[in-house]
Amino acid sequence: GTNSQGNSFVVPGATVATILMLGALHARRLYDDKKVQEAREQGIEIVFKPDLKASFLQLLPLRSISRFWGSLTSTELPVWMRPYVYRAWARAFHSNLEEAARPLDEYASLRDFFVHTLKEGSRPIDPDPRCLVSPVDGTILRYGELKGAGAMIEQVKGFSYSVSSLLGESSFLPMISEGHMQEDSVKQEKVPGEKIKKSWWRVSLASPKVWEPMSAHPMKGLFYCVIYLRPGDYHRVHSAVDWNVLVRRHFAGRLFPVNERATRTIRNLYVQNERVVLEGIWKEGFMAIAAIGATNIGSIELCIEPDLRTNLPGKKLMHSEPPEERLYEPKGVGLMLKKGDEVAAFNMG
């Protein structure tokens, strides 16, 4: 009697203790995040500071968790339940249901709804031929010009990562000297649809760090823009300009969360995470876009390469492992995309 009586006491006790611990952790998290918010409002720069939770995340099987989440959200829902589930999701993550292209009860699962397209005309593309448009809905985290050798992008103050580790050993990424690019002798005229002049690649591929004296063409800089997509944002990726996609690189990586806290506490977050890089050329020269996954969004699907699968089980996560690369045909011309064309989609699992 005492034994079963003991057990009947232990189980509820452990459960209550676990709930209290989780509650305390959550309260601490809310407190930390409030502090960060206040710091930002006072204009105090957020700095990189690894914490225990970041080290704990390193131990978790995040890719398996992501795939489990994907299979869970792929469960087909009864038709009558769908609008309730998707409205709850929209309320929790501030999605705009009015823009969804189809009636809610036509999305068979949450995963199906998550990657919904938008009603025609929901995202007008800026017609100015000189402008470069946002490829996604989201929040601008960082932007600017890459200067000086090494081309580093700041993850947060106190920690930066290199463009070449993000994009991979790019044979197309022009060399950077003193932060400026000099257009070589061959000017890239209206690239899309026109064969890329060999000499540009030869120069950029073989060019030494030191560049020819100022050429007749305008100097070129290398710019970057980092955009964060919240869970409730529209998760399809479009083309920022008219360009030719020459190569695709898929890095099987970790799937850390990429929220604000993760950027402050996980080293090399964007360089460690699973990602797909598209690289090519536009009328002003080099162009690349990196789509980076996260725990809840481990899949990156390409409209231009529907067979590509990411977040596959059994992939060995060795940093030394080179990315899986594909050159798009015809060689040197690649696939032509117009500004605003759909390129890719993030999805759960």
Place this chain on the structure above:
Amino acid sequence: STVVLIFQAPISESPLKKDGSSEFRFCVGAGDRVRVGEALGR
């Protein structure tokens, strides 16, 4: 998830000549909400 865009664009030919005639300039700021198709820079 996160998207990083990296691209070449014209800069002013000399630090003195900042007339911005052919120089690329962002028209967004950190923390701004953007949507597909809106200009990031010109």
